Amino acid sequence: MQGALKGVKVLDLSRVLAGPLGTMLLADLGAEVVRVEQPGGSDDIRHWWPFAGEESTYYLSANRNKKSITLNLKSERGRSLFEDMVQKADVVVENFKAGTLARLGLSYEHLTSINSKIILCSVTGYGQDGPYHKQPGYDPVIQAVAGLMDVTGEADGEATRVGTPVVDIMTSHYVCISILAALRSRDESGKGQHIDLSLLDVQVSSLANIASSYLMNGHVSKRAGNAHGNITPYETFLCRDKPLMIAAGNDRMFAALCNVIGQESLAEDPRFRTNADRIAHRGELREILESVFKTERADAWAEKLAANQVPCGPVNNIEQVFQHDQVKHRDMVVEHSHSSLGMYKGVRNPILSDGNALDVNSAPPTLGEHTTSFLSEWFNFDQKTIDDLKKRVSYRQRLFALCN
Known part of the structure; x- marks a missing residue:
């Protein structure tokens, strides 16, 4: 399984957690995943506490084995360069609000006119259509709306959010699964497809036995704290x-x-x-x-x-988790050198194939860390062309600052 997706090129426009975690799974499996952000950064997760040095530990948790470039998709030159990238890519992942990619002139229809084999995976809170499709989707809000909070917490207490962003995490798995299936389907048909994933759909589907109890006999499950409603002790x-x-x-x-x-x-x-x-x-x-x-x-x-x-x-508390004999035996902590921190530590991908863990080939990248090498490798740009592009970006940033 090591390097199973070698040769698959993924352009990752996603931000925060559900999309980035999904593309990290693809990267762990060997895909070349290129994070594409606006100059100056466009991922809020980079600014979330706590920090290791100047890097958000939240960001570090979702972005290993990737490259990072900056590109202004709102400029004509930036869009043109992105279109050139799409010609060479297999997958585009984005989690803008529904319709944003189209407003940038990069709708699925436009992308397929450039590359009929492209797979676009769109992740939103509520999906690409319906009465709520324009609303932003955040994990705790979806936990509330989709019933998870109502069945979590003490029986006589308030509804409680799960301690990890579980909806984002579950959605990231579907990002990976759906893209793998789309790649396999493309092997047969020669065509790409547009994947529409919503956090709401994922959470509703994860209600599992609780949903079945309601749909089959009308039973509305209630909070039971740490107890099980149907089994004791x-x-x-x-x-x-x-x-x-x-x-x-x-x-x-x-x-x-x-x-x-x-x-x-x-x-x-x-x-x-x-x-x-x-x-x-x-x-x-x-x-x-x-x-x-x-x-x-x-x-x-x-x-x-x-x-x-x-x-x-x-x-166990979190410290006790990482001191647990079985966790240590399974080598759940991985390390890799980092360009600014010196050393990156993270939790390894849980997959073991023939007893071997998936490689950590690179630590989570700093913003734009690979812009120069990427443009050189993908487009054979010489240093003069790359420097010129950077000057244009720098000029626009200074002009924006002066006008605001």
Whole structure:
């Protein structure tokens, strides 16, 4: 799988997270991904705290293995150069508001007139059409609108956002999957296609069993905190030092749990004998279990329960995650030299192929880091031509500053 997408050229106009994470997956798989930003930068994520040196750690999380160039798509020369790039490219990824690319004179129809094989992947909050298609889409807003927040949080508390930008992350996977499928389809048809991905669609599709429960029998799921609405004990219990998550998903696991904690009789108690019984007496069972779990540390309980094949794990903070023996064994942290920071550290792509991780060939690029080398490699521009282009950009930036 190493370098599986070698030779695939991707022009990445996307910003923030869903698009960049998706193109990073393509880059991890060997595609040549070129970030295209306006001179001076056009990706807000570059300015999000916290920072390592002058680089946003948020930006660093989504842009390894890519090149970065600056190009003014609002100028005639910039659009012309981008059109030349499209002729040589396989994929364009963008996440402007619906219709923005067309207003720049770069609609899908125009791009296909330049290169009939081009694949355009457009990522928006609500899609390319419909009554909401012009509204901007942000992960927490979509979590709210598409039901995720309403089923997340304590039963008697407020609706809660998931701690990571999970809608963006899920959408990035669909960016990669859909582009891979479009490339395969193009192998057969010889034609590209326009992919329309929306954060709303992705989140609604991810409601999974919650959506099925409503669509098939009208059941409207509600928040249950860390508990499971249909299985118990399947939740967190406070131990001496921190919470422990337990997922005893069947009667055998429940009996094993009871043996571990020295409460064997609970498995035969009529109130708790089956899962249905345990659900009916959830409060009583929780009170009994938590009183026992509070007597020892979470890690100690986890070791005993795991030895008896009861799924469980302590609730770790982020520092503890990266100190976890299994995380370290799996070499989840990768490093690479960085042009301004000296060293970049990140989380590796989770794919292992024949036991091998995907390579990190380059750290996330600084703004415009590869403009000169890119123009030379893709278009054979000499240094004089490149310097002239840079002078034009510099002049326009100074003129803009004077007029504002």
